[in-house]
Amino acid sequence: MIIEVESMTKTYSLGGSTIRALDNVSFGVETGEKVAIMGPSGSGKSTLMHLLGCLDRPDSGRYVLDKKNVSRLSKNALAEVRNRKIGFVFQTFNLLPRITALENVELPLLYAGHREARGRAEEALKIVGLSDRMYHEPNQLSGGERQRVAVARAIVTDPAIILADEPTGNLDTKTGEEIMRLFQELNDQGRTIIVVTHDPEVAVRCSRRIHIRDGQIKDSEPMPTGGE
Amino acid sequence: MLFWTIVKVATKSLLANKLRSILAMLGIIIGVAAVISMLALGAGAQKRIVDRISSMGANLLIVRPGQGGHRGVRTGPVQTLTLNDAQALLDDVPTIDVIAPVVRGSGQFKYYGNNSQSVITGTSITYFPIRNFEVERGRPFTESEVEHSARVAVLGPTTVENLFEESDPLEETVKINGMNFKVVGVLKAKGDQGWSNPDDQAIIPYTTAMKQILGVDYLREIDLQAVEGADHEQVQTEATQVLRRRHRIQSEADDDFHIRNLAEMAQAASDVTQTFTILLGAVAGISLLVGGIGIMNIMLVTVTERTREIGIRKAIGAKDRDILTQFLLEAIVMSGLGGLLGVLVGVGGAEAIAQMSQFGTVIKASSVVLALSVSTAVGIFFGFYPARRAALLDPIDALRYE
Numbered sequence: 127m128i129i130e131v132e133s134m135t136k137t138y139s140l141g142g143s144t145i146r147a148l149d150n151v152s153f154g155v156e157t158g159e160k161v162a163i164m165g166p167s168g169s170g171k172s173t174l175m176h177l178l179g180c181l182d183r184p185d186s187g188r189y190v191l192d193k194k195n196v197s198r199l200s201k202n203a204l205a206e207v208r209n210r211k212i213g214f215v216f217q218t219f220n221l222l223p224r225i226t227a228l229e230n231v232e233l234p235l236l237y238a239g240h241r242e243a244r245g246r247a248e249e250a251l252k253i254v255g256l257s258d259r260m261y262h263e264p265n266q267l268s269g270g271e272r273q274r275v276a277v278a279r280a281i282v283t284d285p286a287i288i289l290a291d292e293p294t295g296n297l298d299t300k301t302g303e304e305i306m307r308l309f310q311e312l313n314d315q316g317r318t319i320i321v322v323t324h325d326p327e328v329a330v331r332c333s334r335r336i337h338i339r340d341g342q343i344k345d346s347e348p349m350p351t352g353g354e
Numbered sequence: 355m356l357f358w359t360i361v362k363v364a365t366k367s368l369l370a371n372k373l374r375s376i377l378a379m380l381g382i383i384i385g386v387a388a389v390i391s392m393l394a395l396g397a398g399a400q401k402r403i404v405d406r407i408s409s410m411g412a413n414l415l416i417v418r419p420g421q422g423g424h425r426g427v428r429t430g431p432v433q434t435l436t437l438n439d440a441q442a443l444l445d446d447v448p449t450i451d452v453i454a455p456v457v458r459g460s461g462q463f464k465y466y467g468n469n470s471q472s473v474i475t476g477t478s479i480t481y482f483p484i485r486n487f488e489v490e491r492g493r494p495f496t497e498s499e500v501e502h503s504a505r506v507a508v509l510g511p512t513t514v515e516n517l518f519e520e521s522d523p524l525e526e527t528v529k530i531n532g533m534n535f536k537v538v539g540v541l542k543a544k545g546d547q548g549w550s551n552p553d554d555q556a557i558i559p560y561t562t563a564m565k566q567i568l569g570v571d572y573l574r575e576i577d578l579q580a581v582e583g584a585d586h587e588q589v590q591t592e593a594t595q596v597l598r599r600r601h602r603i604q605s606e607a608d609d610d611f612h613i614r615n616l617a618e619m620a621q622a623a624s625d626v627t628q629t630f631t632i633l634l635g636a637v638a639g640i641s642l643l644v645g646g647i648g649i650m651n652i653m654l655v656t657v658t659e660r661t662r663e664i665g666i667r668k669a670i671g672a673k674d675r676d677i678l679t680q681f682l683l684e685a686i687v688m689s690g691l692g693g694l695l696g697v698l699v700g701v702g703g704a705e706a707i708a709q710m711s712q713f714g715t716v717i718k719a720s721s722v723v724l725a726l727s728v729s730t731a732v733g734i735f736f737g738f739y740p741a742r743r744a745a746l747l748d749p750i751d752a753l754r755y756e
Contacts, residue, residue: 181669181749202673209671220666220753224366236359237671279670 127190128286128318129155129178134187134197136173147173148184149341155287155320160313162332163322170341172291175322179212179289180204192286209238213280217292219272221264227251227275228260234283250282251275254308270301277308287318294328306331364684367656368691378652379692381645382732386696386725387703388638393724394704394715396631401716403623407616409544411486413451415589415615417443417576417597420608433572434601434610440576442600447592449584454481454577455560459568463556464529465517472513473555474530476563477577484579487557492524492539500559503566508539512554530556531567586615639728645692646732653685653740664744665752678745685737686730693729697722 136148147170155161165171176182177189180196183204189197196207214220221230231250235243251260254274264272273293280288290309294302306328313319321328329335337344368375419434440455457476462469481487482494495506507528514523523537535558544552564570580589590613597611657664664677701722704715 176750179669181753202675205668205671205673208669214669216753220662220669222663222666224370225363233667234670237667237673237676283671 127154128157128159128192129153129320130188130190131178132188132190134177134184134189136170136177136182136184146341148177151187151338151341151343153336153343153346155318157318158313158316160309160319160331160333161321162329162335163320163338164324164329164335165338166324169338171322171324171338173341174338175289175291178287178320179214180207209234210283211286213283213285213288215273215276215280215288215290215293217295219264219269219276219296221272221275221279223264226261226263227256227267227278230264230275231279231282234279238283247278247282250278253281254278268301269297270304273297273301273305274308277305277312281312281317287320288312290319290321292323292325293321294323294325302328360680360683361687363680364687367660367684368688374652375688378648379645379688379695381648382642382689382692382729383645383696383699385638385642385645386693386729387700388641389635389725389728390697390700390717390721391703391707391715392634392638393631393721394700394717395707395713396627396634397716397718397721398708398714400624400627400631402714403627404620406545407620407623409486410616411484411577411579413580413582413584413586413616414484415578415580415586415593415613417578417593417611417613418574419572420611433570435573435576436571437573439597439600440573443576443578443593443596446596447589449581449589449592450578451581452480452484452579454478454484455573456481456575456577457560457563457568457570457572458574459563459570461531461556461567462529463513463517465526468517468519470513470516470554472510472516473550474563474567475555475557476560476568477557478560480579481557481577484577485552487544487552488542489539490542492537494539494557495559500561503561504559505533505535505562505566506538507535507556507558508541509537509557510541510551510553510555511543512551513556514540516554528556530558533566586617590615642728642732645729646689646736649685649689649692649733650736650740652688653681653737654743656684657681657740657744660744661747661752661755664747665749665755668747668749669753674745677747678741681741681744682734682737685741686733689729689733689737690726693726696729697725700725 131154132152134148134151135146138145138147151174163171163174177184180191183199184197187197188195191207192211196204199207222233228247228251231247232243235246240246248257248260251257254277256271256274256278259267259271264275267275293309294305297305309319309321310331321332323329334346334348336346417435437455440453443450444453454477459474460471461474463472478500479494479497482489489508492508494508495504499506507530509523517523517528518526523540526537527534528537535556541553541557558567578589578593580586593613594609598609601610603610667677701717704717707713708715
């Protein structure tokens with residue numbers, strides 16, 4: 127198992143009252159799975175994504191990522207886990223402006239202190255089919271191309287999981303289809319992908335769906351056909 | 355992260371907001387330029403004074419009559435120095451090489467229709483080497499001319515210009531206070547020294563000056579030249595002892611003369627300019643400080659504007675230290691660049707001051723290094739707080755920031 131979550135709880139205090147964003151959540155993800163986390167807004171979906179992405183720490187419970195317990199790590203150690211084990215893909219692409227696609231993809235490797243950053247970044251851009259747009263800056267690229275750059279940035283460090291947050295939310299249907307196909311290709315190559323979404327069209331393309339509501343997992347259903 | 359990548363990103367973000375970056379750097383530019391040009395002005399003034407003083411002569415000590423009186427009652431300048439004092443100094447102080455007795459007064463000079471009011475210096479022929487006067491044309495007067503109180507004069511170039519205009523002064527006769535003097539030589543120009551102009555005077559034998567022109571028995575000063583390598587303090591002490599003994603001054607009474615050496619005068623003058631330079635530099639330094647606050651302000655704006663970028667960087671694995679380094683470097687690039695531009699403006703400004711006024715300026719490498727390192731230090735100091743604020747941002751909040 128690449129992810130093991132055991133009775134994870136996270137609370138926030140908002141205006142004096144305490145909100146239980148995640149309440150005793152447990153589940154696991156196998157290596158090579160493609161999982162959709164679904165739920166309405168306010169369900170605790172985002173909180174779960176932040177915890178899985180090591181952007182935050184749970185109040186209690188255990189989170190083991192790639193055989194390493196990451197639930198009690200320091201800020202610096204979490205940054206390192208994010209750098210090595212997790213590839214983020216965001217709804218709004220979140221590329222850095224004013225630097226080229228290639229430099230954006232290089233960035234995680236530079237923070238890791240890699241020597242051959244350039245070559246590996248070029249390789250990653252080739253995988254997402256953007257070899258000819260490497261030296262363009264984000265504002266010279268279309269939405270779909272930007273999201274491809276973001277995917278390239280996510281896979282360049284060869285992470286344990288790819289964590290996508292509404293990856294098709296800002297794209298038209300056709301381009302969204304292309305990105306989902308790209309995720310499928312990556313999944314076929316054995317990469318573990320977790321997609322946070324409320325779009326059933328996206329969820330339908332995943333091997334398993336985890337429904338979350340009021341901070342708790344309602345049901346975890348495998349797709350009847352085991353994905354496409 | 356790699357150093358040059360950060361510098362590149364920093365430079366790019368500065369270039370993306372050109373006007374804002376320039377305005378933020380302006381304080382540093384002005385501060386550094388002010389420091390450089392003020393220090394250049396101070397160094398120039400100091401050099402001018404030292405040059406002038408050393409043009410007066412090497413190993414020179416000057417004895418002048420002092421304030422008379424005793425028990426705290428001052429009775430004004432007294433006439434205490436005599437020719438015998440001068441001779442005694444030469445005889446009794448072994449470290450004194452040469453002496454020149456000097457009397458001075460002002461006189462009316464006349465050559466045909468031209469008049470001029472100039473200084474008359476009566477002295478011996480030793481005065482020329484002691485005071486670094488060179489006779490450019492003609493000759494100085496001779497020992498025997500001194501002995502015979504000859505009416506011969508060596509004129510300064512300014513005096514020559516005033517009296518003779520274009521014509522040749524040598525062997526001509528000028529009237530000084532109504533008496534005829536033969537011009538035997540013309541001094542080489544030394545340049546105006548501010549408090550007196552050595553180029554506007556007539557140097558004549560002291561015998562002639564004392565008996566015939568000024569009618570005085572006492573000397574205005576005795577110029578001493580110490581032997582090469584002698585300790586001036588030592589010479590001064592010994593000369594003081596000789597003069598006190600000759601003037602029969604009681605051990606508790608003050609001297610009725612004073613002795614100055616050039617090193618002392620140069621020191622006093624450079625102390626004054628030093629103080630001015632420090633004051634000017636300090637005022638300029640304050641503008642550097644203000645410039646630093648400008649940079650801090652713009653860095654705080656930048657950090658707020660780029661909150662989302664900070665969030666992205668943190669999400670893909672930047673540690674707090676990486677973010678701190680990045681923003682600190684941006685502040686340093688800004689202040690360093692401002693410093694460099696400031697050096698250019700300051701050097702240009704100092705050059706312009708030298709061109710347009712009579713003040714000479716000297717740009718010292720040390721003041722450029724000082725200004726550059728202070729501006730960089732200002733960048734580090736004022737960049738640290740904004741950079742730390744950026745580094746401590748929570749990644750989730752930063753990513754959500756619109």
